[in-house]
Amino acid sequence: MIIHTFCFRWKPDTTEAQKERAYDEINELHLQIPAILETNVGANFSPRSQGYEFGGVMKFADRESLDAYNNHPVHLQLLSWLVPLIEPLEVDFEV
Template structure:
């Protein structure tokens, strides 16, 4: 059964800023190049009920693919060099469908 990995977050950068655009573009290019990442999407939050602005969503075929992604040098490097210094707040969710 597949795993849908999602993370909802707010950046330290202003909305519509060049820094925000660069972060999202780098995330897309870096994360989609990692083997096992399927159906990657970036979505913008439109509800005033949340203070988090963005969502990354991706699907993995199984736990082994998800674990390989988490440990992949490109993912680790992105988290260390971009995510930690540029993300102000986030929530992470991982889902599997009901059988």
């Protein structure tokens, strides 16, 4: 199994509506991309967050499934409007 983790620092001009849209769309990706086994997202409340306000975890069966997700048109559409709003950090590992 592959665990895909991510967290975002929002850029200064990001609106609350854009943040809510990101939450909603990421939370529902598993409904459109079969490779995703599980998705959990939310606001980061850690006192050691270093400014990363939003994070999530996804589970995939294997690396091929993660690759399918990364190249899926729905994911690419999300990235097209989201990436300009964030400073992302990702960690992927196998369990």
